[in-house]
Amino acid sequence: MAHQDNKKDNRQFATELEELLNAGYLTRATTRLATSDPPTIANILEAFPWERRLQIWQLLTPQIKGAVLIELYEEVQDGLIAESLPEDLIKTVSGLDIDDLADLYERLPEKVRAAVLQAMDEKRRQRFEAVRHYPDNTAGGLMDVDAVAVRDDATLDTVLRYLRRIRHQQGALPEHMDAIIVVDRASRYIGMLSLSDLVSLEENCAVSEVMHTESNPIPALTPAKKVARLFEDYDLLSAPVVDEDNKLIGRITVDDVVDVIREEADRALMSTAGLEEESDIFAPIVTSAKRRAIWLGINLINAFLAAWVIEQFEGSIEQLVILAVLMPIVASMGGIAGTQTLTLVIRGIALDQVGPGNIRRVLGKELGVIAINALLFASTVATAMIIWHQDSSLGLVFALALAINLLNGAMAGAIIPFALHKLGIDPALAGGVVLMATTDALGFFTFLGLATFFLL
Amino acid sequence: MAHQDNKKDNRQFATELEELLNAGYLTRATTRLATSDPPTIANILEAFPWERRLQIWQLLTPQIKGAVLIELYEEVQDGLIAESLPEDLIKTVSGLDIDDLADLYERLPEKVRAAVLQAMDEKRRQRFEAVRHYPDNTAGGLMDVDAVAVRDDATLDTVLRYLRRIRHQQGALPEHMDAIIVVDRASRYIGMLSLSDLVSLEENCAVSEVMHTESNPIPALTPAKKVARLFEDYDLLSAPVVDEDNKLIGRITVDDVVDVIREEADRALMSTAGLEEESDIFAPIVTSAKRRAIWLGINLINAFLAAWVIEQFEGSIEQLVILAVLMPIVASMGGIAGTQTLTLVIRGIALDQVGPGNIRRVLGKELGVIAINALLFASTVATAMIIWHQDSSLGLVFALALAINLLNGAMAGAIIPFALHKLGIDPALAGGVVLMATTDALGFFTFLGLATFFLL
Known part of the structure; x- marks a missing residue:
């Protein structure tokens, strides 16, 4: 699993897969796909024409389909969405992270959207609406709403206990957490407590003594391009996102920013040939x-x-x-x-x-x-x-x-x-x-x- | 400080600075620059023609000069290096991180290189040679050599004590640490222990029970482009780098990868107009x-x-x-x-x-x-x-x-x-x-x- 596959040549995997499909070895193709990871499958899918794509798509499990879908060009996503049955789509997208789901949401069929919304618990729906509230190409559209925040009057050992409790309740902490956001009583952003400070300082320190206050939170309406520049220039791994009242509403992690940078670069290159929208080499x-x-x-x-x-x-x-x-x-x-x-x-x-x-x-x-x-x-x-x-x-x-x-x-x-x-x-x-x-x-x-x- | 300046328009800062310089208010210009941060100063420098660049460069302190220098296009770096006195350059570069220094090193004058090498203690020199050993555009050339590693038979509380000791001795932990690398007795890579696990699991757990082993380390000679794809596809924040014997020699952090992605994109766009090398809009x-x-x-x-x-x-x-x-x-x-x-x-x-x-x-x-x-x-x-x-x-x-x-x-x-x-x-x-x-x-x-x- 993981990045093993990427080290082999993707083209070689594509060739293998094609041979299996041509020979009608569907079970073996399914197994081969199951031992591969979503980014690799997404890459392979884009390298095949549509008939093949649909054939491969059908061999994937609903869980992996979701993870593959979010890696694809919009155009390819749209094609696969159009070809999927609503019941399958509901299974495919319901396991997605909130920000990924928000990106896809508008392009899902009405029936699927209704079912997905209905299946959410109240908390998840609130978070989902918070992300959807902001345009895609802004900090608000990029953010995750799973930010862990603590108050500045806590001590480090309280923070540690709090993290253990979250982990115990939710099974895991949010991904890509390099720092915990520090807020005041009114949820307004004050500073950041880095995990590396948390693990290496004395547990009786107060958060307010060791937090970093030198960088500013990102307002939710900041354009995505500008967010990317901030991450690049200041070597950020994550940054808090705030609303007009400086209230914490989420955080952006660098992996989303990397996607913005790549997309922006891709668009610039394509547009020199008038290809702004044509992302899919096998578009109809x-x-x-x-x-x-x-x-x-x-x-x-x-x-x-x-x-x-x-x-x-x-x-x-x-x-x-x-x-x-x-x-x-x-x-x-x-x-x-x-x-x-x-x-x-x-x-x-x-x-x-x-x-x-x-x-x-x-x-x-x-x-x-x-x-x-x-x-x-x-x-x-x-x-x-x-x-x-x-x-x-x-x-x-x-x-x-x-x-x-x-x-x-x-x-x-x-x-x-x-x-x-x-x-x-x-x-x-x-x-x-x-x-x-x-x-x-x-x-x-x-x-x-x-x-x-x-x-x- | 920090990203406050970026939110103002860089062009506005440039205009202000130019007015101060035109009016001969050098002290005020110096103060204005001192309250700004290296990425902003680097951006401004690139937007001015050469006479102005040199004038602004002279107003910077040696400490900030180093941080500014590494943010500039190579061509602009070379121009400023050529115009600086060796003594000033030595001060400018001696405070740099090892990987940044390694990037610049070949382009420094002989005299400066000798002085910089001489000023290093044995440990720093060894690390420096390790980075320089690999070409710039490989994983080895990108890596930092400050990776924190622990053995798999340790328990989490040993790890915490170890981190506190490093911090006590060195004043800080390495930047952008989201995980600690787990190695065996022979320093061979085994897995990763994430900081978020470290802070949220029971302290008596053994590292071997909670470490992640699903992703592979990056061999030192992997091309930088491929490293960038791995980070993108697998949403990595950092990854261990190993030599041919799977021995840990360093780690790559996502901030360096972001620079690779941006440079690669820049090169692709420029080369459509035959401008591969022309990075500096005010080149002579x-x-x-x-x-x-x-x-x-x-x-x-x-x-x-x-x-x-x-x-x-x-x-x-x-x-x-x-x-x-x-x-x-x-x-x-x-x-x-x-x-x-x-x-x-x-x-x-x-x-x-x-x-x-x-x-x-x-x-x-x-x-x-x-x-x-x-x-x-x-x-x-x-x-x-x-x-x-x-x-x-x-x-x-x-x-x-x-x-x-x-x-x-x-x-x-x-x-x-x-x-x-x-x-x-x-x-x-x-x-x-x-x-x-x-x-x-x-x-x-x-x-x-x-x-x-x-x-x-």
Whole structure:
């Protein structure tokens, strides 16, 4: 069990499993799955197309299904939920932790939701409602509601007795507990008592003497991204979450934060290719095709815009066909230069390091960098043109247009993210498209315009 | 202190600081910095250009300098190290934790390294050498060597007494301790004793009765990426690291893993724009220009290759200038379609979900998706051509070329990552360039070739 499986190659496990299924050895496949752990099964499921996924899903026990479900991409979760019988789903989700259940809840069928709510005891339902009260992407949505809290006037041996009692009553303490939260009579946050202090200090110390008060609790409405930054910057393992009145309502543990960081990174990478939502590599073909059609459609409009610019110069191209040969070079180099600036600026904004206060400096630096390269590449292409086509005036026009479009690119790359931000559009998603539209249209216009003016 | 500052806007702090520096209020700036914490200062430093960075750096105390230094991008670290006097550097780094010091060590000047080594006592030096023995990007390079271990034949109250003794002797227990590692007489790993068990179970229990043995220790040479996956999948807070003989040599804590995840994600995003190494937005202009010139140069070669393809059809373009107008549309749409497939496949490979075993299935699915869109967009552009230019044969050729290049793109996007992988080249870095070269050259060739064959 546990992370043994991960050390073997997941792909190898997938192959084994597939062979068993192909040969119809369902019992052996079931056994193989039963000796594996939820994260590994989730990973394997995502690597199979849908027919296989459903087949494997049916071989899992309800208990493990729940643990597997919460590890999957939303899209894959939705597919499995849609294919499961309500009775099975109720069994699958009723054993989940409250915060995991809250994440899934909205996407469960009405019937399952009702049954799950009904099966909860009063205390669990209250906790559940507390988590559901906050949006997913906030501290409140991330938190567990099982925080153990003690009062500051207790002594360490009282705390130890209290922990033993909880353990005795509930069978276990909350997972990932590295510290106990200290509150006042009104449940307001005061500080943290670390377990490592609890085990290594004298038992007659008062909690108030040894608690840590230097870090602040996280307000429930703090965005998840910001919570992730706090955990990263301050190397936190867990942090208390409070409401507007500074009352303790839960705690966030680092394992949930790790998921936020990974998801955020995944989204940033996917969105550079217009794939924001497409998490499932084996999403149904028609669903995928629809989503991607939007992106392709936007890009088609861009491409037609650039074509329209070229069309204005048809006469020039007719006279001098070499213009058609060279124009894509000018356009694409501007796009490359712009993408580099764009990527740096978008990251800078995400890290709070680039903002209206220093965007001019960033722009200045980027233009400096590209000016050097514009000189370098303009002289390279001018030389190439003289050697290739023995045409120095063409070479000069080409070089000039290239240099101008490289500068265009850098400028657009620095400005576009801010412009999109003002319009309420995510620069990570739309930045690349807008940039390409700019550098293509301007690149063709500059080159063909200069050529028409100077060469014809 | 602590995360108070992060809640204010970092950009606002930067503005304040800049105003103080501009007005020459150095003492007030120093005080403002002294009331702030290392992660915030590091973030601010990265948001300023070099002259400012050095000015701020000089206002920091040696103690805080060390803590700030380890939070910075390597490139910024190197710049500050190069600008610091050896005596100051020695003070700055000598207070660092062993694993942080090991990360910096190779990049310190010889003189500083010698002095730092000399100042270590025998025990600290041994630990330091143990960490340095392993490459940075392995479990051994990530680990701390301050793991607290107990023997399995101890009882919980012996363990508690032992912890109190360590604390008494060393002033504190290791940071981020959520569990104590259990070893046998020969220091070989056996299991883990969680602090939450230690505080909540009866003190006369034997360690061997309550320890957890279900998870495996991490071998020292496990790649950092894999360590990150283990922590993510199994929600670990810390894990023991062992050598080839299963002997305990250290432990990894989740805060170091979070940094690995963030760096890996950062690298993946940057490399889509050929920016693998450029972490510092204010890197010196000439340094940045040199790095980016490589990427621009590679892309220039690509663009010339595409231009060469176009040149072969100069005669056709001369006869039918509209070909020059439409050809960039065919090329760019293939690039977009290919980038989507490429991004999904690269991520799938990184997650171990796509491999030689199922690449055909992935390719089949991607071709299915793009076939639907090829139909959709081919009929759209054919219709557009008929309306725009009243030319149905041109419309058909354009539509056919577009459809073929969309399929090219999807195929190239699925195959290129594997081809690059075989050649030992990072697909995340080079995939986009190779893809664009393919879709541009094939796009121009297909469209101009079909047009020459059917229309002229």
